[in-house]
Amino acid sequence: MATIYQVAERAGVSLSTVSRVLNGKTTVNATLKAKVEKAMLELNYRPNSVARSLATSRSDSVGILVSELNTPFFGDLMQGVESTLRVADKHVIITVGHNNLETEQDAVEFLISRNCDALIMHAEAMRDEDLVALNEKRLPIALVNRQVTGLENNCIALDNEKGGYLATSHLLELGHKDIAYISGPMKIRDACHRLKGHKRALEEAGVPYNPMLTYEGNYEEEDGKIGLLELLSRDTPFSALVCANDWMASGAMSCARDLGMSLPQDLSIVGFDDVVFAHHVYPRLTTVSNPIADMAKMSAQYILNTLYGHTHHVQHLFEPTLVVRESTMAHDG
The missing domain is CATH 3.40.50.2300 (Response regulator)
Structure with missing residues (x-):
C-alpha cells in the first residue's frame, strides 16, 4: 500500500503540500495540486481516515437523527442529506429517535460517541433549551422541520x-x-x-x-x-x-x-x-x-458552511404548495 511519503516523492513536492491537498486547503497552488492528485492516482493511494481525523480534529462524519425509518418522508430526508454530504466527501451515521425524549437523548449521545462533527436532526421530543445547549456547548446542529428561538440560523422548516x-x-x-x-x-x-x-x-x-x-x-x-x-x-x-x-x-x-x-x-x-x-x-x-428532500439538502449545506468552510446558499423557510389531483371534486350540498 502506497504511503504519503511515496506520493510526495512521485509528485516532487513536500509532505506538507500533500497534507494540504488531502485536507482540502484552498491555498495550494493549482499546478502542485494537480501533481499530487496525479501521483495519488498512479499509486492508487488511499488516505488513512484515522490519521486524517487526528490531524484535523474532525472525522468528516455527520450524524443524522430521524424520527422513524419506515416512511418515504424520512427516506427522502436521509437521501437528501447523504447525497449532499457525499459530494463534499463527508459521510453519515444514522440513528432513530421515535419521537421519544429518552430515545432521542440516547441517539444524540450515540452519535457524539461516534465522533460525529455535527448533527442533522429531525427531533420532536427534545426541549428547545436542550437543543440550544447542545449546539452551544457540544457540537453544531441543524434542525429539519422545526423552528427554535435562539437557533434561527440552524433551522430549516416548512410553513x-x-x-x-x-x-x-x-x-x-x-x-x-x-x-x-x-x-x-x-x-x-x-x-x-x-x-x-x-x-x-x-x-x-x-x-x-x-x-x-x-x-x-x-x-x-x-x-x-x-x-x-x-x-x-x-x-x-x-x-x-x-x-x-x-x-x-x-x-x-x-x-x-x-x-x-x-x-x-x-x-x-x-x-x-x-x-x-x-x-x-x-x-x-x-x-x-x-419539499423534504430540498430541506434536507439545505440542512447539509448549512453544516458544510458552518463547519467545513463552504459557501452554499441556505434557504431556511419553505412554502408548501397545493397539488391538485383526482381525490377531490366539487360538492353541491
Missing part, C-alpha cells in the same frame, strides 16, 4: 400552518362545508401547526370548527382507517376529509373503498407531504407538497 390552511381552503373552494380532519399526534409541533391552519381556513370562510369532526392519529396508515371509522360513527355528516399526512390519507382511502364508497363522489380526501405513492393510489391523491 406547516400554511399547508394545513391550503388543504382545507381547497375543499372550501369546492363547496364543502362539513370537513373532517385526521390530525397527527398533538405532541408533535408540525401536527399542531397543520391543524391550526385547518381551523384558520374554516374561520375565514365563516364555517364553525366542530371538534366532533376531528380525530387525532399518529401519522400511520392504520390511523387513517381507524380515524375514518371513528368519524363516521359519530353521526356528524361530512363530505370531505383532510389528513395531516399521506400515509393516513392512504389508509382512509382504503377504508372508504372497503365500505363501498366511491371516491371522490362520496368523499373528497386531501393528504399532506406529497410522498412518492401519492400519485400511484387511486384516485390519485390531492395533497400538499412538503
Whole structure:
C-alpha cells in the first residue's frame, strides 16, 4: 500500500503540500495540486481516515437523527442529506429517535460517541433549551422541520400552518362545508401547526370548527382507517376529509373503498407531504407538497458552511404548495 511519503516523492513536492491537498486547503497552488492528485492516482493511494481525523480534529462524519425509518418522508430526508454530504466527501451515521425524549437523548449521545462533527436532526421530543445547549456547548446542529428561538440560523422548516390552511381552503373552494380532519399526534409541533391552519381556513370562510369532526392519529396508515371509522360513527355528516399526512390519507382511502364508497363522489380526501405513492393510489391523491428532500439538502449545506468552510446558499423557510389531483371534486350540498 502506497504511503504519503511515496506520493510526495512521485509528485516532487513536500509532505506538507500533500497534507494540504488531502485536507482540502484552498491555498495550494493549482499546478502542485494537480501533481499530487496525479501521483495519488498512479499509486492508487488511499488516505488513512484515522490519521486524517487526528490531524484535523474532525472525522468528516455527520450524524443524522430521524424520527422513524419506515416512511418515504424520512427516506427522502436521509437521501437528501447523504447525497449532499457525499459530494463534499463527508459521510453519515444514522440513528432513530421515535419521537421519544429518552430515545432521542440516547441517539444524540450515540452519535457524539461516534465522533460525529455535527448533527442533522429531525427531533420532536427534545426541549428547545436542550437543543440550544447542545449546539452551544457540544457540537453544531441543524434542525429539519422545526423552528427554535435562539437557533434561527440552524433551522430549516416548512410553513406547516400554511399547508394545513391550503388543504382545507381547497375543499372550501369546492363547496364543502362539513370537513373532517385526521390530525397527527398533538405532541408533535408540525401536527399542531397543520391543524391550526385547518381551523384558520374554516374561520375565514365563516364555517364553525366542530371538534366532533376531528380525530387525532399518529401519522400511520392504520390511523387513517381507524380515524375514518371513528368519524363516521359519530353521526356528524361530512363530505370531505383532510389528513395531516399521506400515509393516513392512504389508509382512509382504503377504508372508504372497503365500505363501498366511491371516491371522490362520496368523499373528497386531501393528504399532506406529497410522498412518492401519492400519485400511484387511486384516485390519485390531492395533497400538499412538503419539499423534504430540498430541506434536507439545505440542512447539509448549512453544516458544510458552518463547519467545513463552504459557501452554499441556505434557504431556511419553505412554502408548501397545493397539488391538485383526482381525490377531490366539487360538492353541491
